[in-house]
Amino acid sequence: MNRSTVYLMALATGAGIGFLLVHLTATPQATAESISQAGARPPRMPETMTAATDRLISASSPAMEEGRPINSSLDLLFAERKSPMRTRAFLNSRLQMMTADQLTGILMKGDVRSQPELEAIARRLARENPEATFDLYDADRLQLYGMESVYTFTDAFLRTWGETSTDAVISRLAKLKRGGRQQDLTLRFSDHLARTNPEAAARDFNRIVYLRNMQDTGDMVFTHDRFAGEILRSWSGKDEAGMRKFLENLPPGSREHAAFNRAADKLEQR
Amino acid sequence: MPADDEIPDQSLLDRFVRHGDESAFAALVRRHHGMAFATALRICGDRAEAQDVLQQALIVLARRAGELGDVRSLGAWLHRVVVLEAGKSRQKTHKRRLRETMAYQIGSMAREAEDNAAKLLPELDRSLDALPAKDREVLTLHYLQGHTFKSIEGLLGGTAEGWQKRSVRALEKLATRLRGRSVTVSAITLATVLTTSRTEAVVTSAFLESATRRALDQALVKTTGLSAKLALLLTMKTGIAISLTSGVILAYGWGATARATRQPRGESIGHARHSTIQETTSALRSRPQAFTLEMVRQAVSDHEAATERRAITESRLRTLMFLVPEEHLEDTLEILMGVKDKDRFQQVAAALFGRWAEFDPEAALARANGSGDFSRQGRRAVMITWLNQDGEAALASIFSNKSEENRGYLNEFVIYQCERAPHEAAVLVDRVAQEWPEADRGLFETVAELWSRSDPLPAGDWVASCEDEDLKNKLLRTMAVDVSKTRGFDGLTIANHIQDPKARADARNDAIYWWGTSCGGYSIIPGKTRPYRDLTGGFPADWTDENIRTFALTTMVNFSKNLPDLLRLAADDHQRQLIYEGAVKGVGWSNPAAVTEAAEALPDSFARSPSGSEILGVFIRRWSEMDAKAAAAWLERQPSGPKTEAMRDALQTGKSK
Numbered sequence: 039m040n041r042s043t044v045y046l047m048a049l050a051t052g053a054g055i056g057f058l059l060v061h062l063t064a065t066p067q068a069t070a071e072s073i074s075q076a077g078a079r080p081p082r083m084p085e086t087m088t089a090a091t092d093r094l095i096s097a098s099s100p101a102m103e104e105g106r107p108i109n110s111s112l113d114l115l116f117a118e119r120k121s122p123m124r125t126r127a128f129l130n131s132r133l134q135m136m137t138a139d140q141l142t143g144i145l146m147k148g149d150v151r152s153q154p155e156l157e158a159i160a161r162r163l164a165r166e167n168p169e170a171t172f173d174l175y176d177a178d179r180l181q182l183y184g185m186e187s188v189y190t191f192t193d194a195f196l197r198t199w200g201e202t203s204t205d206a207v208i209s210r211l212a213k214l215k216r217g218g219r220q221q222d223l224t225l226r227f228s229d230h231l232a233r234t235n236p237e238a239a240a241r242d243f244n245r246i247v248y249l250r251n252m253q254d255t256g257d258m259v260f261t262h263d264r265f266a267g268e269i270l271r272s273w274s275g276k277d278e279a280g281m282r283k284f285l286e287n288l289p290p291g292s293r294e295h296a297a298f299n300r301a302a303d304k305l306e307q308r
Numbered sequence: 309m310p311a312d313d314e315i316p317d318q319s320l321l322d323r324f325v326r327h328g329d330e331s332a333f334a335a336l337v338r339r340h341h342g343m344a345f346a347t348a349l350r351i352c353g354d355r356a357e358a359q360d361v362l363q364q365a366l367i368v369l370a371r372r373a374g375e376l377g378d379v380r381s382l383g384a385w386l387h388r389v390v391v392l393e394a395g396k397s398r399q400k401t402h403k404r405r406l407r408e409t410m411a412y413q414i415g416s417m418a419r420e421a422e423d424n425a426a427k428l429l430p431e432l433d434r435s436l437d438a439l440p441a442k443d444r445e446v447l448t449l450h451y452l453q454g455h456t457f458k459s460i461e462g463l464l465g466g467t468a469e470g471w472q473k474r475s476v477r478a479l480e481k482l483a484t485r486l487r488g489r490s491v492t493v494s495a496i497t498l499a500t501v502l503t504t505s506r507t508e509a510v511v512t513s514a515f516l517e518s519a520t521r522r523a524l525d526q527a528l529v530k531t532t533g534l535s536a537k538l539a540l541l542l543t544m545k546t547g548i549a550i551s552l553t554s555g556v557i558l559a560y561g562w563g564a565t566a567r568a569t570r571q572p573r574g575e576s577i578g579h580a581r582h583s584t585i586q587e588t589t590s591a592l593r594s595r596p597q598a599f600t601l602e603m604v605r606q607a608v609s610d611h612e613a614a615t616e617r618r619a620i621t622e623s624r625l626r627t628l629m630f631l632v633p634e635e636h637l638e639d640t641l642e643i644l645m646g647v648k649d650k651d652r653f654q655q656v657a658a659a660l661f662g663r664w665a666e667f668d669p670e671a672a673l674a675r676a677n678g679s680g681d682f683s684r685q686g687r688r689a690v691m692i693t694w695l696n697q698d699g700e701a702a703l704a705s706i707f708s709n710k711s712e713e714n715r716g717y718l719n720e721f722v723i724y725q726c727e728r729a730p731h732e733a734a735v736l737v738d739r740v741a742q743e744w745p746e747a748d749r750g751l752f753e754t755v756a757e758l759w760s761r762s763d764p765l766p767a768g769d770w771v772a773s774c775e776d777e778d779l780k781n782k783l784l785r786t787m788a789v790d791v792s793k794t795r796g797f798d799g800l801t802i803a804n805h806i807q808d809p810k811a812r813a814d815a816r817n818d819a820i821y822w823w824g825t826s827c828g829g830y831s832i833i834p835g836k837t838r839p840y841r842d843l844t845g846g847f848p849a850d851w852t853d854e855n856i857r858t859f860a861l862t863t864m865v866n867f868s869k870n871l872p873d874l875l876r877l878a879a880d881d882h883q884r885q886l887i888y889e890g891a892v893k894g895v896g897w898s899n900p901a902a903v904t905e906a907a908e909a910l911p912d913s914f915a916r917s918p919s920g921s922e923i924l925g926v927f928i929r930r931w932s933e934m935d936a937k938a939a940a941a942w943l944e945r946q947p948s949g950p951k952t953e954a955m956r957d958a959l960q961t962g963k964s965k
Contacts, residue, residue, distance in 0.1 A: 088624075092624070116729075121692070125724075137493065217865060
């Protein structure tokens with residue numbers, strides 16, 4: 039083996055060693071390579087069937103696009119002239135995918151004008167965030183267009199909230215400024231309460247009557263008698279024995295006692 | 309010399325890179341470790357793993373410091389490194405767990421973790437990392453590192469206000485990206501989560517010191533390695549023999565290693581299971597864009613099991629029903645027929661029949677009739693869908709069976725139709741009037757009421773064309789009141805359709821009553837009202853005294869502060885007196901203190917009439933209830949006369965009660 043061969047072999051070996059060195063030093067650099075990968079998303083966790091369904095639903099119509107106003111979605115779905123139930127289901131699905139914060143946000147933007155969707159939102163917010171939502175309503179921060187929307191929203195909201203706590207609703211109504219809004223909301227809520235839960239309405243009779251009644255004279259008088267009558271008519275159909283027991287235990291001489299007795303007399307006459 | 313905390317990142321980096329100043333590196337670590345650790349903790353959900361990730365990220369920082377050049381925000385750069393390292397760590401952990409629990413994982417993968425919060429944290433930083441550079445920088449600096457916007461202005465230029473606005477937009481983009489990953493969260497919640505995670509994630513100083521040391525050591529290893537490589541190359545010619553032997557052995561070793569690395573995973577038994585899992589998860593990932601019956605089964609199962617938030621599982625199912633392909637309708641119905649609690653699935657079945665009717669309403673109707681517990685909801689869905697898609701054919705079917713049930717479907721359909729096309733609903737009602745007059749009346753009232761909400765004047769014209777005078781007048785009065793609540797004059801225009809003068813006058817006064825109550829205040833402020841309720845030019849000539857008094861009364865109930873605006877409408881003293889009367893009566897309900905001027909301006913003769921005396925009595929009694937001291941002081945200042953007498957009498961009577 040001559041000298042030049044040895045040098046050539048040594049050169050080749052050196053090159054090999056150099057090559058190896060490059061690759062070996064590349065191993066600890068693997069971490070640093072992560073920098074060059076910046077921008078590439080790491081692989082996602084396996085998708086679940088429910089998430090797959092939600093993705094399918096989201097991709098099923100332009101109306102389901104995230105961020106599209108609900109009113110615009112309704113326009114699209116209506117124009118498709120498919121099943122009206124499809125319209126409702128799709129819109130409801132969009133609402134269900136939103137958080138309570140987002141629902142409040144779209145109400146504040148005035149993005150919901152259709153009554154069924156307003157009602158669905160009202161029910162959700164009454165269950166998930168009643169106090170804060172009602173504060174926003176009272177501060178006129180929710181954009182509800184027209185009296186129908188106001189009534190749709192407030193009726194569904196207060197009734198759902200009332201299912202959890204009648205006392206909380208009446209206490210909140212009592213905090214409203216004296217005026218038409220307090221009277222209007224109380225009238226609607228208490229009429230509903232008298233129909234669905236006359237016992238609770240009777241229990242809070244005096245508080246409710248005060249809120250229902252804005253003045254002592256004039257056209258808009260909603261007397262004790264009228265409300266007592268509503269309660270007894272409903273109660274007699276549901277639990278007459280309970281009603282009788284309540285009447286017997288009323289404090290004699292009170293306005294409540296007088297009103298309920300007059301209402302009971304009227305009921306007897308019928 | 310400024311403290312390390314005040315020195316910009318770039319200067320510290322330069323000191324570290326050029327002079328090997330370890331204290332500068334430590335200062336950088338102290339500055340950014342909180343954000344980096346919080347990020348790692350959010351992704352990993354495990355403190356130990358997050359510490360490993362932080363360690364690894366610091367090593368990268370130490371090694372790459374010299375390559376960073378002019379870095380705008382080291383925090384944003386480091387965040388990206390942490391996200392990538394944490395992603396790798398999660399992958400490793402995930403793969404390990406997959407191997408450990410393979411038998412259970414495949415099945416459980418099909419079940420979604422409903423807890424949004426649990427899904428949010430791991431996805432948060434990946435989504436943040438995918439944002440455009442400036443969005444990422446501002447969120448990292450402000451929320452993750454706690455810089456004020458003013459401080460960001462100093463670091464990155466621009467203005468604090470600009471960065472604040474960008475941060476809001478960036479949060480919204482982040483929320484959108486997360487929703488794309490099936491994590492629903494609002495921008496407000498995101499801001500809270502980012503801020504909270506920064507404050508909650510704290511590493512011990514001992515760990516920090518150790519991590520810094522290790523990072524520097526690792527960086528040193530790399531530098532030493534490079535020096536050794538150069539040295540070897542330089543001395544190559546003098547170490548021929550050693551190089552020769554070593555080269556052969558190393559080359560062989562390297563070749564063997566490379567062969568092993570290139571061997572397909574599937575060839576190794578140890579890798580086989582792993583490979584299968586990957587294929588399965590990959591299949592699951594690639595499946596979602598097409599409908600499968602498995603989706604229905606899963607959604608049905610979820611809805612059956614739901615105890616809380618049942619609305620969301622029902623909503624998902626109802627929507628899914630409208631994605632069922634024609635060939636799967638029967639299979640899907642079979643799944644629904646198999647559920648135990650049929651009541652819970654009534655609306656879902658209705659949705660399925662609605663879908664069926666979109667393809668073939670007659671076949672759908674026949675199938676609904678034979679679907680047992682679901683037949684009633686099924687028929688309802690089919691008929692309503694049919695009416696929307698092919699009204700004439702559906703009406704022909706309804707007219708051949710004039711049942712209460714079909715009348716109900718018609719009513720439900722016109723309510724839907726009135727949301728966007730009330731005139732089409734009116735046409736349909738006119739068509740029903742010809743064939744089925746008994747059903748017409750209810751539909752007529754429904755459409756009239758709903759149409760008047762969106763387009764009152766054509767609705768009023770339509771109702772006015774009705775031949776039944778009683779029905780027409782009753783409806784017009786109701787519509788006039790409803791419409792005037794928001795659109796003042798339009799309500800009066802509708803009332804004007806009533807032929808009978810007395811009924812018309814009553815309807816007009818009713819409409820004005822509710823106009824004042826609902827939007828009186830918004831109708832009298834110049835520049836803030838709308839044309840259809842603009843009264844700023846004064847009361848119209850056709851308004852009676854009663855109308856003006858009513859408007860003043862009801863407006864003052866809710867808009868007592870606007871009394872001066874109301875008084876500006878008065879064309880003369882007579883109208884001013886009417887306003888005073890109405891105002892004192894109206895505002896007595898809510899804010900008596902606001903109308904003292906009106907009470908003072910009322911003539912003595914007002915107090916001499918029984919109604920005037922009563923109004924003043926209500927006014928002072930209500931005020932006394934609310935603020936007895938102020939009411940008494942005001943009354944004391946009033947000159948004696950019939951008005952003060954009436955009010956004092958009222959207070960005395962009130963006390964005696």
